[in-house]
Amino acid sequence: MASLAVSVVVPTWQRPQLLERCLNALAAQTLAPERYEIIVCDDGPDDETRLLVHRFANAHRPHGLTVRYLAIKATQGPAAARNAGWHHAHAPVIAFTDDDTIPDARWLEAGLAAIDDDTAAAAGAIVVPIPDPPTDYEADASGLERAEFATANAFVRRAALHTVGGFDERFTSAWREDSDLQFSLMRAGGRIVRAPDAIVAHPVRPARWGISLTQQKKSRFEALLYYKHRRLYKHRIARKPPLDYYATAIAALVAAIGAAYGAIPIAAASALVWFALTAHFFARRIRGRSRDWRHIAEMAVTSALIPFLSIYWRIRGAIHYRTWFL
Structure with a gap:
């Protein structure tokens, strides 16, 4: 654990197929596998997701990659799931992404390069591919590309998370919990920088x-x-x-x-x-x-x-x- 540079926290909720796609991208990182760990926080939890993560962990353990599964039973919502994830993390930097993203192969390397000792957090770039012309829902989802700070792609020092108390678990839906963390870090005097080379793709899921x-x-x-x-x-x-x-x-x-x-x-x-x-x-x-x-x-x-x-x-x-x- 001493060699870990970053812990990746991925909250999920009953979307094993999307989660598997995200995990495959995380396993393909250019960062050496012994330098990062993946923590999947199952806010369900369900057996299909648990078995998927265990299979994935067993397949990549021989290569030096640690993948852990957390069953989140006492709380609900991505803010609470992320809190459980970073509290169980071992690295000094926490990388947050979502189960429906596809991180670029250099995502972790670029994020770590942007966050130094004087930086509390770094906001990566999010790419949302949409058709032309898009639906209203697709166009609205593409607003993630312009977000100042979104937990679909954010790197935060664990010490900074301790300082502000992590995510406010009153945000029980995936909305504004990331802005709340951003503002809390800013008010605590933390410096937040951009990490434009740390890229994740965020395809728009079909909507009812x-x-x-x-x-x-x-x-x-x-x-x-x-x-x-x-x-x-x-x-x-x-x-x-x-x-x-x-x-x-x-x-x-x-x-x-x-x-x-x-x-x-x-x-x-x-x-x-x-x-x-x-x-x-x-x-x-x-x-x-x-x-x-x-x-x-x-x-x-x-x-x-x-x-x-x-x-x-x-x-x-x-x-x-x-x-x-x-």
């Missing part, structure tokens, strides 16, 4: 119809991040609330109240405003996107519902975390 509706639940974690890091949140993420969403919801509410009380002119005018705002939102989302009729239908339906769901989850998060967050 209407996925953007269930994704609105993540808005509650915006409130948690705002509660913890108000100044950094305003500066780095959102300078103002989604006023168009609020305007859309208010117009629909006024239209409904007007219709209920027989104020037809007010109801009609408000309904027209709601329709115009919704149509504008739809047009913005569909611009440059796939013109498949199923995708167009999905965009029409979800564009009408997203403002209400987003506001609901934002307000719910604000109430839960007792913060003024719109």
Whole structure:
């Protein structure tokens, strides 16, 4: 263990085929196998994943590569799984990636080259291949390429993780837990650098119809991040609330109240405003996107519902975390 330079922590949840692809890429690293270990944190856990990791570990042990399996039973969510992983790690640097990524062969070498003794963390580059034109979901997923700091590709000193307490396990979904770690490191005085040569590919997984509706639940974690890091949140993420969403919801509410009380002119005018705002939102989302009729239908339906769901989850998060967050 004394020769270990980096521990790779991979959280997973019932995706053994994707995990196997990621593990194969990790085993093909140019870094000498005795200099890194792989820790798979199974946030299920399930037998298929456990057997896969054990087979993989046995196959690569003769070459000097250590692969360990952790069954995460007491916690749920990638933040908690990553915490379990780095707490069990032996190397001074922790490399975080996801089970659906494909790290480049030089990923570990490039990441280690970027992080020196005066650096708390390094953010690698993420490549998200998408078709042309993409669906709205694919285009949204490609935003990872522009992320300042994402745990799909991050190197963090274990000492720095101890300083800030690791990941906040209140982030139970894969959303904003990486920004929270980034902001915590910054507030603790840690220096975060870029590692542009440390590359992972992050192919977009197929998504079910209407996925953007269930994704609105993540808005509650915006409130948690705002509660913890108000100044950094305003500066780095959102300078103002989604006023168009609020305007859309208010117009629909006024239209409904007007219709209920027989104020037809007010109801009609408000309904027209709601329709115009919704149509504008739809047009913005569909611009440059796939013109498949199923995708167009999905965009029409979800564009009408997203403002209400987003506001609901934002307000719910604000109430839960007792913060003024719109």
